[in-house]
Amino acid sequence: MDALVILIPLMPLSAAAVVGLGHLFGFIDGETGESLTADIVGWAITMSCLLALALLGADLLGKNTGTYTLGHWLNSDTLDIPVNFITTGFHVRLAALFAVLLAIVVRFSMNYMHREVGYHRFFFMLSLFSSAMLLLVLSGNAVGTFIGWEIAGLSSYFLIAYAYDRPVAAANATRVFVTNRIGDAGFILGIGLTYAWVGSINWNDLNAAAAQLSSGEVTAIALCFSVAAFAKSAQLPFTSWLGRAMEGPTPSSAVFYGAVMVHAGVYLIILLRPVFEYSTLAMAVLAVVGLITAVYSFVVGLTQTDVKSSLIFATSGQLGLMFLECGLGFWQLAGWHLCAHAVVRGYLFLTAPSLMHNVHGLSVDSSPRLDPVGDTPAWRYVASVQRFWLDPITDWALVKPVRGLAHDLSYFDDHIVDRIMGGAAPAIQAISSLAQLEERMIGAQLDKASAPAHAPYLRPVGNDSDKFARGSGLAGKLTEWTAAILHWFEDRFVLRGIGKDTINYGRQLGHIANKFEQSVLRPRYLVLFVFITLLVAF
Helix, strand or coil, rough: CCCCCHHHHHHHHHHHHHHHHHHHHCCCCEEEEEEEHHHHHHHHHHHHHHHHHHHHHHHHHCCCCCCCEEEEEEECCCEEEEEEEEEHHHHHHHHHHHHHHHHHHHHHHHHCCCCCHHHHHHHHHHHHHHHHHHHHHHHHHHHHHHHHHHHHHHHHHHHHHCCCCCHHHHHHHHHHHHHHHHHHHHHHHHHHHHHHHHCCCCCHHHHHHHHHCHHHHHHHHHHHHHHHHHCCCCCCCCHHHHHHHHHCHHHHHHHHHHHHHHHHHHHHHHCCCCHHCCCCHHHHHHHHHHHHHHHHHHHHCCCCCCCHHHHHHHHHHHHHHHHHHCCCCCHHHHHHHHHHHHHHHHHHHHHHHHHHHHCCCCCCCCCCCCCCCCCCCCHHHHHHHHHHHHHHHHHHHHHHHHHHHHHHHHHHHHHHHHHCCCCCCCCCCCCCCCHHHHHHHHHHHHHHHHHCCCCCCCCCCCCCCCCCCCCCCCHHHHHHHHHHHHHHHHHHHHHHHCCCHHHHHHHHHHHHHHHHHHCHHHHCHHHHHHHHHHHCCC
């Protein structure tokens, strides 16, 4: 039964390939192709869901061995990256849950996205995302998990920018994408440290070797993966990207930021439970960041005026509590919390568009309403409305210094490097010296023919004193002088010694060569040349 794990991420990937290629070559297009796209994606993800449930059932019955290796992706010296999967435990249970939620979202999207311009593009990205998330959860090594991690993030970027003609959607998608790359840097550094100190990138090997690592080594690995988890699950200081991600359609918001992807960071922490248990500092960081994020999300969520923003900050608050539970050592509670929250939050996002319809006609409570400010200090209310100015602080702390550094590097390049090496300048003023000489001769002949007989001979048009190349800086001047010497030699001893008769002979040879080329390119001669080539070769 372990072999079923291969088909679970492969089915959605195949659907994405079929829909993408069909839409690219025009086989699946427009409203008439919507049913075909929906059937392909729907059946693929449904089959993936059934396979995940079958694998879960086999695990509960004790039929799985725990791991399944398909082969080796890369093997070089001591570096061995297998294509392996985990087929037991929390991985299989979470994969089955995610597969069920993905199947529900796909079924919901078939009618919700009807007659949308990007219908096929949406289902292509949704299929690709489904494959990536299932690979992320089931992969048995860090590289496989990272591949799923990146493809899921890329799918998120494209679905946030679904309405790419709107500047706000494109800007928010770019902001989310760049913010998550910070977490990816931590992930990559964690993989590198794991290979350097453990000698393997398999998750089981890392967890088994955690007890043999020194305190500094295990803390460094744990903190690197913590940064990746904080960025992916929108913990402080990365929480602001989650609100910007609401530019995408409601089904993508539900599956990305309510039910599935936003829990990837918590999953990564639970996956590395033995590593974190040997690092007191890393456990403390998890608890503190989770607690601060939960409080921040609760306070900011009180002043949100739209349903999506309220759900988003409720999501980040619950994720903060999961990190707090992990930091305090309540690992099983965090796992159950993750599964329950994925179900509830996915349902709330999917029903958000019909919220006004559901509450229409309900009687209003006659009890006195609470003042939104009440006894709360004004500055605290304003801070909550402004989301504690997290985006401006991030710009001031990260974006502004990077722009300043880029400006300084540009100034250094323009005023120091270019003056030493020479800036870019046109090196040649004519296509060829021969063509230039020919034009001067033709111009002289025309002037001589049209002039009176007693008129003096007109000198050919052109100025021999024109510079052949120009440069700046030390290297540029050396190049300019060398080019000038070569140009002078060519002009004095080569071109002027040819003469106009030689040029006419050259033209005649050119016409003959063109005729020969046209004759050679005839089909019968081409076939003859092919036969001669084969005869020589064999």
